[in-house]
Amino acid sequence: MRRMAHARRDLSDDGGLAPEIGWSEPGSFGWGVFHERHPRLVRQLREDLPLGAGQAEALDALVAETLGGVVAPMGADAVEWEGWGQGRFGRPWREASFLWAESCFYRRLLEAVGYFGTGAWRGVDPFGPAKEAELQGSVVDEELAALDGLGDADVDEAQRRDALLAASLWGNRADLGFLMTAGGAGASGDSAGHGLVADDRAQLWAHLERRRGGLVIVVADNAGRELLPDLVLVDHLLRGGLAAQVVLHVKPQPYYVSDATTDDVVAALRRLRGAGTEAAAQVGRRLWECAAEGLLVVRAHPFACAPSAYTGMPEDLAAEFAGAALTVLKGDLNYRRLVQDRHWPATLPFAEATAYFPGPVASLRTLKSEVVVGLEPGTVRRMDAAGAPWRTAGTHALVQFRS
Numbered sequence: 001m002r003r004m005a006h007a008r009r010d011l012s013d014d015g016g017l018a019p020e021i022g023w024s025e026p027g028s029f030g031w032g033v034f035h036e037r038h039p040r041l042v043r044q045l046r047e048d049l050p051l052g053a054g055q056a057e058a059l060d061a062l063v064a065e066t067l068g069g070v071v072a073p074m075g076a077d078a079v080e081w082e083g084w085g086q087g088r089f090g091r092p093w094r095e096a097s098f099l100w101a102e103s104c105f106y107r108r109l110l111e112a113v114g115y116f117g118t119g120a121w122r123g124v125d126p127f128g129p130a131k132e133a134e135l136q137g138s139v140v141d142e143e144l145a146a147l148d149g150l151g152d153a154d155v156d157e158a159q160r161r162d163a164l165l166a167a168s169l170w171g172n173r174a175d176l177g178f179l180m181t182a183g184g185a186g187a188s189g190d191s192a193g194h195g196l197v198a199d200d201r202a203q204l205w206a207h208l209e210r211r212r213g214g215l216v217i218v219v220a221d222n223a224g225r226e227l228l229p230d231l232v233l234v235d236h237l238l239r240g241g242l243a244a245q246v247v248l249h250v251k252p253q254p255y256y257v258s259d260a261t262t263d264d265v266v267a268a269l270r271r272l273r274g275a276g277t278e279a280a281a282q283v284g285r286r287l288w289e290c291a292a293e294g295l296l297v298v299r300a301h302p303f304a305c306a307p308s309a310y311t312g313m314p315e316d317l318a319a320e321f322a323g324a325a326l327t328v329l330k331g332d333l334n335y336r337r338l339v340q341d342r343h344w345p346a347t348l349p350f351a352e353a354t355a356y357f358p359g360p361v362a363s364l365r366t367l368k369s370e371v372v373v374g375l376e377p378g379t380v381r382r383m384d385a386a387g388a389p390w391r392t393a394g395t396h397a398l399v400q401f402r403s
């Protein structure tokens with residue numbers, strides 16, 4: 001894969017860049033992910049799947065390796081990782097950045113359960129049972145039923161679109177990996193903008209109006225309760241002509257527990273189309289037709305599972321983003337990759353952190369890890385003074401945009 005000219009900026013020759021966020025410092029956020037969340041995830045997989053002894057042992061060995069060993073080589077089929085390895089194979093896991101190590105963990109987890117093997121588990125999503133339970137749950141019924149109210153005559157267009165944006169934004173809290181952590185999620189926001197630490201909604205809508213009828217790319221994050229409101233928002237953009245075409249980027253393989261794959265898009269569209277309430281079912285039917293007409297396209301680029309920032313994106317992807325009226329990146333991991341997962345000052349302008357991105361870009365993210373940029377100094381002071389872990393608790397969110 002050819003990389004863009006500035007690709008070197010996100011690797012380890014950090015000239016002028018803030019240090020990468022690590023995970024091995026006891027008490028750091030990443031330390032908790034590796035020492036608490038990953039063992040819990042492995043226990044959950046044993047409950048969800050009838051794993052054989054070999055699979056269970058491979059999972060336990062992976063957790064142990066991350067906590068005290070060196071990064072073992074990957075299977076021969078991990079072709080992309082020859083480039084993505086960044087010289088880290090054979091080196092202690094604790095030396096790798098949080099972003100690289102976490103991404104590598106999920107790839108190796110798939111190997112452990114046989115996802116890439118030649119046996120019966122090939123291609124089986126180990127997170128499938130959890131995703132399915134969430135998608136079929138009654139909470140989703142309630143969330144879809146709420147759509148009916150948005151069609152009411154007394155709801156104006158601005159209210160409607162802010163409600164849809166808020167649903168997509170806060171849907172990002174419904175991340176199965178995150179919810180697996182005690183204390184994950186808490187207070188939440190609403191369509192009035194409560195809970196936002198950065199709020200570029202007005203600029204975002206104005207930009208979409210100006211570029212009405214263009215291509216909008218949505219880089220999806222989680223399946224289920226995040227993807228459903230994402231799709232409803234996509235339907236709104238297409239229906240109102242703000243977008244002539246939407247390309248939905250998903251992961252080519254299961255990742256970070258509940259990240260959406262093409263299978264998950266299919267499941268979500270089927271769930272919408274079969275919804276018991278009319279407004280949701282109509283969205284499902286419309287999007288189904290849009291897919292048939294090429295107005296809604298799903299793409300699964302290998303770089304979606306790369307362990308590095310978008311600064312190193314391959315040229316084909318950069319060209320695609322350059323041609324879009326807007327690219328919307330959903331969620332925390334995409335944000336880490338967009339601004340690079342570094343100890344930036346929180347007041348570093350979003351436009352500066354994303355200056356390299358080849359087209360207009362927006363982020364809809366609930367804060368679930370340490371990095372953040374683009375905040376007003378007063379906001380940072382106020383949030384820090386409150387004493388709560390606002391950067392990682394999922395209680396706050398942001399809408400950021402650069403034209």
Ligand SMILES: O=P(O)(O)OC[C@H]1O[C@](O)(CO)[C@@H](O)[C@@H]1O
Pocket residue numbers: 033102172175177178221222256330331332333334336368369
């Ligand atoms: O689903 P999201 O919003 O990308 O969140 C995933 C996040 O969860 C974590 O795995 C732990 O919070 C982060 O490292 C990661 O950024």
